[in-house]
Amino acid sequence: MVWVNAMIQGLLVGGLYALFACGLSLMFGVMKVVNLAHGDLAVVAGYIAIGIIFVTHVPVLWSFLIVVPVMAALGYALQRTLIQTALDRSVLTTLIVTFGLSVVVENGLLQFFSANTRGIGVGLSLVTASLNIGSQIQIAYLLVVIFAAAVVVLLGLQYFLSRSKYGRLIRAVADDREAAQLAGADYRHVFGIAAALAFGTVALGGVAYGMYSQLAPTTGTDTILLYAFAAVVIGGLGSLWGTLLGGVVLGVAQQIGAQINLSYEGLAGYLVFLAVLVIRPEGLTSRRAQS
């Protein structure tokens, strides 16, 4: 029964990892930008949520309604300025620029908020309350809420990308930027919208992580970015639902590892990540057969 419990916990935490990963995957898929500051932005979102809750006393669970639009706007602005400027030089330059951004954000957070960890207190009821099945399976309501949020986000993203005018333009620009220009589309604006989506989703991930665990200035790079990368690679680059599958596989591996020995939690996740890289480097969901 403890194994079933571990798998359920892993499955649910996979939703959180999908929130970390889908924006990273989207930005790479559309503009070939690997945003190394992706995780730090999630932490920034978490800190903004803490600040907003402290100042305005909005209900904690709903703080994302303010944080997500703010981060989406920041994503659009950063894409149109810093990232686009780097992109105009070369895709490689964006790696250096987003790495720099990551360093700046992380040290800025350290400077102003110290290295202490902070959580977003959602209240004991949601954190501790759980659905108990027998004595060994405990499903925390908070994790269920986060998993459900991830599924809703992915469904929403998929609907937006496949049905809306801008979703169509995002896919068109990802396919052929120049041809999209010839159709009258300003790809910079379209990139900005894609970045806004990416930042919005990772902001939600950051807030959710702050509720589920603790945030520190370094959480962005040592946890969120790494898990996002692992989920994207396991699931398959450019695949939206692949990030959920990748997140779930990563989460289950970690929980099973932890069940064997608590210190194996991280290791087990990365072993699966490595195994996928070796056996199926295109990811689990990639339709493209290897040539």
Added chain:
Amino acid sequence: MTAPDGDRPGEGTPLLEVRDLVVHHGQLKALDVISFRVFPGEVYAIIGANGAGKSTLLRTIAGLHHPTSGSMLFEGNDITRLRPERRATAGIVMVPEGRRLFASLSVEENLQVGATYARPGPWTLDRVYELFDWMKGRRNQPAAQLSGGEQQTVALGRALVANPRVLLLDELSLGLAPVVVQRIYGMLPQVLETGLTVLLVEQDVSQAMRVASHIHCLLEGRTTLEGRPADVTAEQVEAAYFGLNGAASTTQPSEGSEA
């Protein structure tokens, strides 16, 4: 701007005018002082061998290359510094070489992208479906699954739904079977009926001579021949195309009375 044109008197203001255009690819001079005018309703064909600079010329007009010097005017306005997407919305729409469909989008989505920033005009998705009758039934198919000829017609449709004033066609015939090329060019009269002007680049000279109202031959980035298909002889075209008998230095055919 109503100065009568030497070649085509009485056709009014040019829709598109290229003045002394020089374009470099790195060190290489791809276009060397090219000038011409395209009048409303014309089919203006740029012909020339591989590497003559035809596609470069079209891409520069579409805004995808930056000229070293010279200028371009559209409806009397300078567009030399305009971004490609702004030129498209102004009414200069190109069907790029190699079709360049959005491969992961369906046929209909490709057309929808073309219509997103469309000018008002006669072309709609339905009208395109009317023109190419096979298309509607397969509109949900991914564009990547189509044959080359089908892709070319979708690329043409994608450009048409933007309701361009001038349609730039870059090597429509490239990589297509002659029968397919015939069929696509056969659609041109129906396209022109809606008041479009066409500027096309074509390697297939006989095809260009059939459809064009005016031809302009390039050789190594320079103009070697310009005139109405009826006014130039096959020998002149051949010489201008291949640069035989020192014809590269001839810029204009001797133009006497109307043929």
